[in-house]
Amino acid sequence: xxxxTKFKLIAGIIITxxxxxxxxxxxxxxDLSLLSQSKINWVLVFFSIVITIYSNYIRGLGYTRGxxxxxxxxxxxxxxxxxxxxxxxxxxxxxxxxxxxxxxxxYSAIRRTKLVVIPAIADSIAIIMISLLAVPFSGFxxxxxxxxxxxxxxxxIALAVVFLASIFLIPRFRKYMNDYLNIGLLKMMFWAFLSxxxxxxxxxxxxxxxxxxxxxxxxxxxxxxxxxxIIGFIPASPGAxxxxxxxxxxxxxxxxxxxxxxLSVGLLLHVSLYAAMLPMGIILYIIALKSKYRKExxxxxxxx
Numbered sequence: 001x002x003x004x005t006k007f008k009l010i011a012g013i014i015i016t017x018x019x020x021x022x023x024x025x026x027x028x029x030x031d032l033s034l035l036s037q038s039k040i041n042w043v044l045v046f047f048s049i050v051i052t053i054y055s056n057y058i059r060g061l062g063y064t065r066g067x068x069x070x071x072x073x074x075x076x077x078x079x080x081x082x083x084x085x086x087x088x089x090x091x092x093x094x095x096x097x098x099x100x101x102x103x104x105x106x107y108s109a110i111r112r113t114k115l116v117v118i119p120a121i122a123d124s125i126a127i128i129m130i131s132l133l134a135v136p137f138s139g140f141x142x143x144x145x146x147x148x149x150x151x152x153x154x155x156x157i158a159l160a161v162v163f164l165a166s167i168f169l170i171p172r173f174r175k176y177m178n179d180y181l182n183i184g185l186l187k188m189m190f191w192a193f194l195s196x197x198x199x200x201x202x203x204x205x206x207x208x209x210x211x212x213x214x215x216x217x218x219x220x221x222x223x224x225x226x227x228x229x230i231i232g233f234i235p236a237s238p239g240a241x242x243x244x245x246x247x248x249x250x251x252x253x254x255x256x257x258x259x260x261x262x263l264s265v266g267l268l269l270h271v272s273l274y275a276a277m278l279p280m281g282i283i284l285y286i287i288a289l290k291s292k293y294r295k296e297x298x299x300x301x302x303x304x
Contacts, residue, residue, distance in 0.1 A: 035271065038264045044209035045272055048202045052276035055198035056081045058191055062119055066188030067180055071104065078102045078284045085281020088239040088274055096120065102288055118180060122192040124233075125160075128152045130196055131226035134251075138222035142254035145227060152230070200225050202276075206269045220255055224269070227251035244270050 060076030071079075079102045086095030100112045107115075132149055166173045167181065174181075203225050207217035228247035232240055240247075248266030249259055257265075 035264065035268060038268070039211060040268060041209040041211070044205045045268070048205040048209065048272050049276040051198055051202040051205065052273065053081075053280050055195045055202065056084055056277075056280065058198060059195035062122070062188035062191035062195075063115070066184045066186075066191055067118065068115060068184070074287070075102065075104065078288045081277075081280050081284045082288065085277040085284075088277045088281075091238050114177075114180065118185070119188060119192065122189045123196070125156055125189070126193045126196045127229045127232075128156050129193070130200060131222075131229060134222040134226035138219045138226075139255060142250065145230070145250065145254065148230060149226060202272070203269060206272050207265065210265050210268060220252060220257075223251035223255055224248050225251075228269075239270070239274065241270070244273075 057073075057077050057080075060073060060078075060080045063071045063076040063079070064073050079099050082102060083095040083099040086098050087093055088095075096116065099116050100109075103112045103115065128149075132153055135146055135149060167177060168174070200221055204214075204217050204221035207220050207224065208214050210217075212220060224247070227250045228240075228244055231243050231247040234240075234243065237243060245263060245266035248269060249262040252262040252265065253259065
């Protein structure tokens, strides 16, 4: 086994230990006793979890059917799923950086960086566009959040204009981005938007599981999606523990839901995210390691 391979294996083991430590630490901060006091439809919760997992698969199609058809579906799923799972347990959105390690081995660092940064911009645009639906369709009236949504919308438009102007006016930047300025980029944005629509549906089912009713939950889901994702832009605690619940409370308070009820709802939605992301991330991580180091591990075992 080469020194490079040994280094990667050791690094993988260290990362695994760190992730396990932060997983235990993050989950320990969630007060699950509140859920035992609530009447919850666990069938709807189950479907919410399944849809959340499926949304990550759909997000991966932004590579295979969009920006980079050379990436197979499993690898794309690993890039997206492991990154999201890591963000649930690691601080400062470190999971976004971990995605770099799961691209095909022959991809350069620059190519990997592009394939992480460009989809991240598409994710932000999709989140902002869907969140804006909270203003006219949810009955959401919180002035601070409404103002923030519109500010984000105009920032998004301004950034898009600057991005397009840079492409046309700066030859070096145009050359740098030329590989991805094609129909594949638009397809990638479509899959990103669809994946967040699925997450909105998962939020809707989670709210319905708390007994609000399908119609009322649909309106509430828009407000909750907006506030939790806006807060999610802040690179803070692992899995946004505390911040996520605060976002749910703000979103539902604008619709007249008491804070104590909103806290229980936020906890359920957050636990559902963990129930979806962590098992998915662990399984995809094991598959990725097995695929990368299968031959080396077999050689090592034969030598013993």
